[in-house]
Amino acid sequence: xxxxxxxxxxxxxxxxxxxxxxxxxxxxxxxxxxxxxxxxxxxxxxxxxxxxxxxxxxxxxxxxxxxxxxxxxxxxxxxxxxxxxxxxxxxxxxxxxxxxxxxxxxxxxxxxxxxx
Amino acid sequence: xxxxxxxxxxxxxxxxxxxxxxxxxxxxxxxxxxxxxxxxxxxxxxxxxxxxxxxxxxxxxxxxxxxxxxxxxxxxxxxxxxxxxxxxxxxxxxxxxxxxxxxxxxxxxxxxxxx
Numbered sequence: 107x108x109x110x111x112x113x114x115x116x117x118x119x120x121x122x123x124x125x126x127x128x129x130x131x132x133x134x135x136x137x138x139x140x141x142x143x144x145x146x147x148x149x150x151x152x153x154x155x156x157x158x159x160x161x162x163x164x165x166x167x168x169x170x171x172x173x174x175x176x177x178x179x180x181x182x183x184x185x186x187x188x189x190x191x192x193x194x195x196x197x198x199x200x201x202x203x204x205x206x207x208x209x210x211x212x213x214x215x216x217x218x219x220x221x222x
Numbered sequence: 223x224x225x226x227x228x229x230x231x232x233x234x235x236x237x238x239x240x241x242x243x244x245x246x247x248x249x250x251x252x253x254x255x256x257x258x259x260x261x262x263x264x265x266x267x268x269x270x271x272x273x274x275x276x277x278x279x280x281x282x283x284x285x286x287x288x289x290x291x292x293x294x295x296x297x298x299x300x301x302x303x304x305x306x307x308x309x310x311x312x313x314x315x316x317x318x319x320x321x322x323x324x325x326x327x328x329x330x331x332x333x334x335x336x337x
């Protein structure tokens with residue numbers, strides 16, 4: 107089974123701190139995604155990447171950046187955390203179209219971030 | 223842009239009953255997939271079922287089936303013989319196959335199965 111591992115399950119940070127959320131997948135998936143989950147809003151896409159060093163903005167990229175230096179790792183960075191970034195963050199990965207099993211996202215367990 | 227709407231924030235049924243979760247979507251695309259994902263309490267999101275838009279036949283996975291009405295842009299999930307383990311948040315999601323394969327999610331429905 108594909109595994110998507112998020113490095114921290116729970117984090118508590120102070121306003122203004124730089125925050126790194128790490129995500130690693132172990133099945134050679136090309137696509138990786140960062141979503142934010144808030145009650146009543148579902149999941150909203152922050153950034154995604156379809157290849158190493160490639161990134162695309164999602165629907166709510168403001169206040170976030172990402173890094174993908176290796177195929178298996180996709181990092182979400184909050185340059186200066188704010189209280190409105192308190193949320194659950196979900197990482198996901200998938201194969202690119204054309205490959206068997208493509209188009210199905212596999213999710214990590216989530217990282218619950220609280221910014222005080 | 224595509225949008226997905228789940229109009230039922232919460233639902234509750236008794237064990238062994240059948241329950242239907244609603245989902246509507248809006249798109250001008252013709253080539254897409256629709257999904258239902260399940261997120262159990264404090265556990266990770268998993269795929270329940272997937273429907274290709276070009277297929278007229280409704281997808282089925284054991285006790286889970288969908289009613290896909292393409293013209294009405296409706297995609298409901300039916301859970302038969304519900305079990306306590308079905309208690310979870312359920313998300314409907316849309317994927318446009320043109321361009322990047324990203325999921326657009328609905329707001330979610332919190333389903334509780336009561337003993």
